[in-house]
Amino acid sequence: MTAAVEFRAVSRHFGPIRAVDGVDLTIAEGSFFAMLGPSGSGKTTCLRLISGFEKPTGGVIRIFGEDVSNTPPHLRNVNTVFQDYALFPHMNVRDNVAYGLMVKGTPRARRYAQANEMLALVKLDAYGDRKPAQLSGGQRQRVALARALVNEPRVLLLDEPLGALDLKLREAMQDELKSLQKRLGITFVFVTHDQNEALSMADSLAVFNQGRIAQIGTPQDIYDRPATRFVADFVGSSNVLPPDLTRALGGPAQWASLRPEATRLAATGAITGTVTALRYLGSATRVVLTAQGPGFTGTEIAALVPTGQPLPAEGQTTAIAFDPAALHLMEAP
Amino acid sequence: MTAPAILPARSAADRLTGLFWRKPNLLLILLITPPLLWLGLVYVGSLAALLLQSFYSIDEFSGVVKEEFTLKTYAELFRAQNLDIILRTLLMSAAVTLACAILAFPIAYYAARYAKGRWKAAFYLGVMLPLWSSYLVKVYAWKLILAKEGILSWATDATGTGFLISGLLAIPGLGGSSLSTSYIGTFLVFTYVWLPYMILPMQASLERVPASMLEASADLGATRSQTLRTVVLPLALPGIIAGSIFTFSLTMGDYIIPQIVGNSARFIGLAVYQQQGTAGNIPLAAAFAVVPIVIMVIYLMLAKRAGAFDAL
Numbered sequence: 001m002t003a004a005v006e007f008r009a010v011s012r013h014f015g016p017i018r019a020v021d022g023v024d025l026t027i028a029e030g031s032f033f034a035m036l037g038p039s040g041s042g043k044t045t046c047l048r049l050i051s052g053f054e055k056p057t058g059g060v061i062r063i064f065g066e067d068v069s070n071t072p073p074h075l076r077n078v079n080t081v082f083q084d085y086a087l088f089p090h091m092n093v094r095d096n097v098a099y100g101l102m103v104k105g106t107p108r109a110r111r112y113a114q115a116n117e118m119l120a121l122v123k124l125d126a127y128g129d130r131k132p133a134q135l136s137g138g139q140r141q142r143v144a145l146a147r148a149l150v151n152e153p154r155v156l157l158l159d160e161p162l163g164a165l166d167l168k169l170r171e172a173m174q175d176e177l178k179s180l181q182k183r184l185g186i187t188f189v190f191v192t193h194d195q196n197e198a199l200s201m202a203d204s205l206a207v208f209n210q211g212r213i214a215q216i217g218t219p220q221d222i223y224d225r226p227a228t229r230f231v232a233d234f235v236g237s238s239n240v241l242p243p244d245l246t247r248a249l250g251g252p253a254q255w256a257s258l259r260p261e262a263t264r265l266a267a268t269g270a271i272t273g274t275v276t277a278l279r280y281l282g283s284a285t286r287v288v289l290t291a292q293g294p295g296f297t298g299t300e301i302a303a304l305v306p307t308g309q310p311l312p313a314e315g316q317t318t319a320i321a322f323d324p325a326a327l328h329l330m331e332a333p
Numbered sequence: 334m335t336a337p338a339i340l341p342a343r344s345a346a347d348r349l350t351g352l353f354w355r356k357p358n359l360l361l362i363l364l365i366t367p368p369l370l371w372l373g374l375v376y377v378g379s380l381a382a383l384l385l386q387s388f389y390s391i392d393e394f395s396g397v398v399k400e401e402f403t404l405k406t407y408a409e410l411f412r413a414q415n416l417d418i419i420l421r422t423l424l425m426s427a428a429v430t431l432a433c434a435i436l437a438f439p440i441a442y443y444a445a446r447y448a449k450g451r452w453k454a455a456f457y458l459g460v461m462l463p464l465w466s467s468y469l470v471k472v473y474a475w476k477l478i479l480a481k482e483g484i485l486s487w488a489t490d491a492t493g494t495g496f497l498i499s500g501l502l503a504i505p506g507l508g509g510s511s512l513s514t515s516y517i518g519t520f521l522v523f524t525y526v527w528l529p530y531m532i533l534p535m536q537a538s539l540e541r542v543p544a545s546m547l548e549a550s551a552d553l554g555a556t557r558s559q560t561l562r563t564v565v566l567p568l569a570l571p572g573i574i575a576g577s578i579f580t581f582s583l584t585m586g587d588y589i590i591p592q593i594v595g596n597s598a599r600f601i602g603l604a605v606y607q608q609q610g611t612a613g614n615i616p617l618a619a620a621f622a623v624v625p626i627v628i629m630v631i632y633l634m635l636a637k638r639a640g641a642f643d644a645l
Binding site for chain 1: 543545546548549550551552553554555556559563564567568640
């Protein structure tokens with residue numbers, strides 16, 4: 001099976017700034033792929049390299065096996081849902097959705113029929129005559145989605161499409177996007193800086209840091225076995241243990257990660273420390289202690305205490321016990 | 334330590350700001366009254382006086398203005414010689430507006446989309462600089478450029494391209510003995526003088542078209558020229574209309590350029606000038622002055638009908 005999108009040693013440098021630096025990437029056909037990273041990590045530039053709005057300064061990009069280095073955006077069979085939706089304000093919703101068909105010369109009756117079909121798919125069939133300014137943020141987002149999908153792209157690119165929506169709507173749209181992707185079987189490439197969004201929606205994801213991919217894998221891989229300190233830090237809220245602490249726990253002198261939910265408070269345990277903060281999260285309370293020991297005094301370790309169990313007081317000394325299998329060794333950076 | 338008072342002793346200024354806070358409309362009225370008076374009395378008032386004058390007529394024997402309501406003066410506009418003036422002005426204004434729009438678009442587009450920092454400053458300076466020098470100086474400079482023994486014919490003669498100018502001047506109805514005494518000359522000078530008034534509003538409206546809009550269009554499969562026609566132009570149209578209002582009405586009202594560069598055929602501005610001056614026919618001058626207003630109103634109505642302001 002050919003990959004939907006393939007990057008081979010792709011770079012995009014802006015003068016001295018290496019926005020994307022030697023990225024290798026394979027996105028399987030029909031998958032929901034997320035690009036996750038903080039702002040400025042190169043994920044959006046990677047998306048723009050796929051759509052053709054940026055040209056690589058090095059390397060090769062293939063879409064379904066074809067080298068697209070010299071293909072302008074309007075000739076690529078990929079479509080984008082823009083972060084600001086970029087709906088055309090002077091056209092009504094139906095004309096917006098039919099735009100891609102219009103520029104390809106589809107007759108009016110046919111393109112309107114297809115546009116109406118797409119609007120029905122995103123449950124906006126009653127809104128065809130409205131202008132984008134008359135819609136809510138969530139509705140505009142759906143119009144942008146319909147406008148991209150009507151062209152039957154083989155790859156759909158989504159640039160932080162849910163960023164502007166409030167939490168409730170965002171969760172609803174996450175479910176909707178996921179089920180839409182399953183139903184249509186189109187490859188979705190989704191850029192986000194929200195780790196929960198990436199973990200819950202993607203089949204596989206790439207974590208970006210400073211223009212490079214820090215780790216690529218399934219959400220479970222990334223969450224359970226972060227490759228680097230950066231990934232452990234950025235994805236979820238893992239404890240990052242310095243080499244001295246890992247050694248004190250019986251492991252090699254190497255950086256390691258330990259998920260808070262794999263830990264529990266105990267009278268005696270592997271790590272002792274002073275409780276410095278308690279944060280109530282609803283279903284549990286996050287207890288942060290400052291560890292004490294040779295080489296790692298001052299390291300903060302968090303444990304999750306399920307609601308209903310006794311909590312320590314701030315300033316109290318306590319220990320943390322954990323399942324040794326939950327300790328995961330990492331490379332340093 | 335005593336806590337500071339919640340309501341400290343108040344000065345007169347505090348009381349005044351308090352008053353404005355309680356009655357926000359009061360401040361608004363105070364601020365807006367002087368400009369409103371200026372606009373209402375001086376501006377609209379004089380326009381009304383002009384309109385009134387145009388409904389008076391002149392006694393043909395005594396040359397005294399009869400202050401009675403009549404449409405006789407307006408009827409005079411439809412005499413062949415006056416219709417000629419109106420038609421000539423209309424065509425010239427339309428040609429100048431079209432030429433300005435065509436010349437301004439690439440400049441405005443470059444400035445709005447590509448120019449950054451220093452280049453942007455250079456753009457503004459380049460567009461505005463001609464406006465800082467006297468209009469008369471520029472028009473006379475053009476007369477020297479376009480004159481029979483001027484720099485342009487000297488340059489074309491020296492390069493052996495003089496036939497281009499003689500070809501232009503041979504066009505019946507537009508040509509003449511030299512560029513500076515032909516409609517072509519008048520047109521060139523008008524286009525030069527009013528170009529900045531087209532570039533600036535056009536640039537402002539193009540700047541408001543987000544880059545993502547153009548990318549979305551390309552992403553959906555549109556070529557550059559399709560994007561230009563279906564996205565950029567419609568979105569920039571309010572600015573283009575604003576610019577064309579300037580170039581159109583400025584050309585229609587001008588009476589100096591046709592006197593200096595051209596074949597001494599009369600335009601509306603010149604007719605107004607002569608009617609109220611030498612001829613002393615204030616009502617006819619006023620009626621002439623109403624013509625550009627009517628034309629502009631019709632123009633804007635047509636533009637609105639065509640959806641030019643839908644993107645606003």
